[in-house]
Amino acid sequence: MELAIETRGLRRTFGDLVAVDGIDLAVPRGSLYGFLGPNGAGKSTTIKCLTGLLAPSAGTMRILGMDPLADPVAVKRKVGVVPEDLALFDRLSGAETLSFVGQVHGLDRATIKTRSAELLELMELTRDAGAMVADYSHGMRKKISLAAALLPAPRLLFLDEPFEGIDAVASRQIKDLLAGFVHGGGTIFLTSHILEIVERLSNWIGVIHRGRLIAQGPVEELRAGGAGGRTLEEIFLGLVGAGDHKGPALEWLRS
Amino acid sequence: MNDAVRSVRALGWLRWRLFVNALKGTRRRDTLERLSRAGSAIVPIILGLMFVPTFLASCVLSFFGGWAVGQRIQATPEILGALRGALGLVTALILFIPAIRTARGPSTNMVRLALLPVPRTILHAADLLSGLADPWLALVVPVMLLFPVGMMVSGRILSGLIALLAGLALLVALLALESSASSLLALLYRDRRRGEIVTLVVLLALSTMGFLPMMMSGGFDEKGWHPRDQGRASRRSQPGRASEIQPPPLPVAPAAGLAGSSRDTGTSGVADASGGAGTSGAGGAAPSGGAGAGTPATPDPAPVTEGPGAPSRPSRENDVHFPLAASLFPSELYARALFEPLRGRVGLGLLGLLGVAAIGTALYGLSWTTYRRLLDSPENISPRRGARAEPKAWRLPGLGPAVSAVAQAQFRNVLRTVHGKMAVFFTPLSLLFAWLAISRVGRGSMDQFLGHGAASPLGPLIAYGGATLSLFAPQRFLLNSFATDGAGLTLALLSPISDRELVVGKSVGMAILSAIPLLIITTFVAVLSPAAPIALWAAVFVATAASHLILAPAGAIVSALFPKTVNMNRLSGASNPNGIASLLGVFLTAASCGPPLLLAAGTFLATRSPILALLAVLGYAVVAAGVSLLLTHAAARVLAGRRENLALVAQGR
Numbered sequence: 001m002e003l004a005i006e007t008r009g010l011r012r013t014f015g016d017l018v019a020v021d022g023i024d025l026a027v028p029r030g031s032l033y034g035f036l037g038p039n040g041a042g043k044s045t046t047i048k049c050l051t052g053l054l055a056p057s058a059g060t061m062r063i064l065g066m067d068p069l070a071d072p073v074a075v076k077r078k079v080g081v082v083p084e085d086l087a088l089f090d091r092l093s094g095a096e097t098l099s100f101v102g103q104v105h106g107l108d109r110a111t112i113k114t115r116s117a118e119l120l121e122l123m124e125l126t127r128d129a130g131a132m133v134a135d136y137s138h139g140m141r142k143k144i145s146l147a148a149a150l151l152p153a154p155r156l157l158f159l160d161e162p163f164e165g166i167d168a169v170a171s172r173q174i175k176d177l178l179a180g181f182v183h184g185g186g187t188i189f190l191t192s193h194i195l196e197i198v199e200r201l202s203n204w205i206g207v208i209h210r211g212r213l214i215a216q217g218p219v220e221e222l223r224a225g226g227a228g229g230r231t232l233e234e235i236f237l238g239l240v241g242a243g244d245h246k247g248p249a250l251e252w253l254r255s
Numbered sequence: 256m257n258d259a260v261r262s263v264r265a266l267g268w269l270r271w272r273l274f275v276n277a278l279k280g281t282r283r284r285d286t287l288e289r290l291s292r293a294g295s296a297i298v299p300i301i302l303g304l305m306f307v308p309t310f311l312a313s314c315v316l317s318f319f320g321g322w323a324v325g326q327r328i329q330a331t332p333e334i335l336g337a338l339r340g341a342l343g344l345v346t347a348l349i350l351f352i353p354a355i356r357t358a359r360g361p362s363t364n365m366v367r368l369a370l371l372p373v374p375r376t377i378l379h380a381a382d383l384l385s386g387l388a389d390p391w392l393a394l395v396v397p398v399m400l401l402f403p404v405g406m407m408v409s410g411r412i413l414s415g416l417i418a419l420l421a422g423l424a425l426l427v428a429l430l431a432l433e434s435s436a437s438s439l440l441a442l443l444y445r446d447r448r449r450g451e452i453v454t455l456v457v458l459l460a461l462s463t464m465g466f467l468p469m470m471m472s473g474g475f476d477e478k479g480w481h482p483r484d485q486g487r488a489s490r491r492s493q494p495g496r497a498s499e500i501q502p503p504p505l506p507v508a509p510a511a512g513l514a515g516s517s518r519d520t521g522t523s524g525v526a527d528a529s530g531g532a533g534t535s536g537a538g539g540a541a542p543s544g545g546a547g548a549g550t551p552a553t554p555d556p557a558p559v560t561e562g563p564g565a566p567s568r569p570s571r572e573n574d575v576h577f578p579l580a581a582s583l584f585p586s587e588l589y590a591r592a593l594f595e596p597l598r599g600r601v602g603l604g605l606l607g608l609l610g611v612a613a614i615g616t617a618l619y620g621l622s623w624t625t626y627r628r629l630l631d632s633p634e635n636i637s638p639r640r641g642a643r644a645e646p647k648a649w650r651l652p653g654l655g656p657a658v659s660a661v662a663q664a665q666f667r668n669v670l671r672t673v674h675g676k677m678a679v680f681f682t683p684l685s686l687l688f689a690w691l692a693i694s695r696v697g698r699g700s701m702d703q704f705l706g707h708g709a710a711s712p713l714g715p716l717i718a719y720g721g722a723t724l725s726l727f728a729p730q731r732f733l734l735n736s737f738a739t740d741g742a743g744l745t746l747a748l749l750s751p752i753s754d755r756e757l758v759v760g761k762s763v764g765m766a767i768l769s770a771i772p773l774l775i776i777t778t779f780v781a782v783l784s785p786a787a788p789i790a791l792w793a794a795v796f797v798a799t800a801a802s803h804l805i806l807a808p809a810g811a812i813v814s815a816l817f818p819k820t821v822n823m824n825r826l827s828g829a830s831n832p833n834g835i836a837s838l839l840g841v842f843l844t845a846a847s848c849g850p851p852l853l854l855a856a857g858t859f860l861a862t863r864s865p866i867l868a869l870l871a872v873l874g875y876a877v878v879a880a881g882v883s884l885l886l887t888h889a890a891a892r893v894l895a896g897r898r899e900n901l902a903l904v905a906q907g908r
Binding site: 051052053054055073074076077081083085086087088089090091092093095096097099100101102103104105106109112113129132134135148 | 648750906
């Protein structure tokens, strides 16, 4: 099995805090890999390490067969990222953002123009393409960030909560687009708290909890591993032990 | 009632916590930045410590000032004049300070306030009362309250009572004025672009204020320098011109008909220090023995014959004169309510009191209306505007697509911020103001000054001075060039751009930005100085380019070492680079701009040859290019080691 992402003992610490604790990821090429975990589990830190925003404290990584630490620019040419904070220049317009991304990827003007127009239309941003990102709503920022990630036609996409703040129509279009991308041989590494979406889209799942990768494999295998026929939510809650968690009763709220 | 007290207490606590937490700041990862923040937190603490004795001194001085006025001691006109000046200044400050404060950023979350289960009247009252926490207002409260008390203690009961009521009315007026100004500005700031224009206007006003004294002053003539005031004073002293310089008087009620017979309203022993509705006309007393235009001369108040320590009548030359328009200022009406009863004109004093009360009521109404409007729709309402949907992509000659893209993004990002616009356009504007100011001097205006001599180097020299300023002006961006990108830096770091390309691209972007003011200034000076040799003009451009070649990568190293989260659209220290970076920036500018100037000037003075001066600068530029390569390499290495920290700081974490 050819891997798009492969890590060995990937670890990242912040002082005494171990955010990612020696995980071994294996993401097959052409898969849509759902990376799940509770808040603070280490999902975003893992993505940041894989995309070159954070240097790992220990371990090795291979992205599309390349070492991102040795040749980060070569890896970035093949990768698109929608990070957690969206990473956009406030003072560029949506169209200028796409133009910037196209230029740094070395695309010619005609290609940038054509792809930008199509992506803006898909994201329903054509009318606001000339407005500054500073004036965009959260959902619009998310869409333009996704468009920027797709514009250079990457072979691997990192999507951190891509559907958060996106309306139902655009969400449906984006899901179709992502499915088409994977069908064409692309790989997606996706995190989301909306388990239904992950369940519907993903064919591979990884679950991280307290910095450790506690489960990884095809969705069918994970489903078959337990009592069978379980939903992803049940699998997830079972893995992270959230089902047993009992908080304060808040009796005062019922009075 | 309990609800109201609870709400006000909660809002007071909210203000206090916001203040304390602003001093603490958020967690920062950079040790140098923590030190820098600690330094900036000391300033408000020191100011707070200084405020306490100042406030106490204000209380004591106010009380004794009132007592002294009541006692009619010698210093009365000076006390009253100082009082009027101070209150006038505070009124003007109240109009201006909210503009600066709003431009610094929102201090109160109106959305959160609007969601609170607190009546709007209470919110408004709390907003008004919060004005008392402003030091300039807090310092005049004792004046308005204790000054009348001092008067009453000295026996001037009625005068003191009128003054006290007028003081309370003035306090309401000032609080309402500040609240109105703040709310109106907050309404303006709901639209991002409109708010940024206001910030830009405030910044320009603040920056160009320094030229005002020179613009308003006189100039040189054959007898040397004469300030305008001097000329005015000499004109004023000419007989028969009094009516031209005196503002028209306000109608004056017959003193006898309004004056009482008590000590308060009896014969006045206090000099006409208000310049208000005195017998000599509003806004300024006539020269000795003079009269306001169209008003029959009224005899001076009778000499003091009562009260302890009856003084000799102070000269009217000590009076403080204000323009007529100022007489409708709340502070001037208050002064009238304060002084007129002391002169025995209780009716005029009451008129002043009514005037302050009327203005206070009107301002309160305005304040309530604007505050309610703000609470009705506290959210930002910025409409999305976009001029060009299809952006024009640059491909700079000799540079790769990545460098061109970074340079373009840098140029657009900087120029679309308030401070970016200031950095680019302030230098030419300040030169224009300087030129206008110098032109007012009369003898030897700028063009004559620059134009003399066939090979005068003065024009190019001034242009290079302007070029140095053009390089220095955008230092907020140059010395914090990564963090000023905000979240956009992450996009750049995720893109297939090498560290070197990022450094070079940003340097090129800044070079294009600095070229705008340089071209404007050089063209402007060249028009005024056509005789200067072309070689020297060329030397200006080469020297500026050489300076930038060193300054830009050195600035990138400083930016990578000392990043700071900034907002380049606000008027405050929040847009300044790290303190250490700022300090280094001054040295870097001197070190990069000084050598080519010294080299060119030295060569020109030694040989009188513009060509040799140009060649010397060209030689220096070659050396500077070599140094620039080394610095760029170093900057890329520093950037590579600091990427994580930079991304976090740029996002404000």
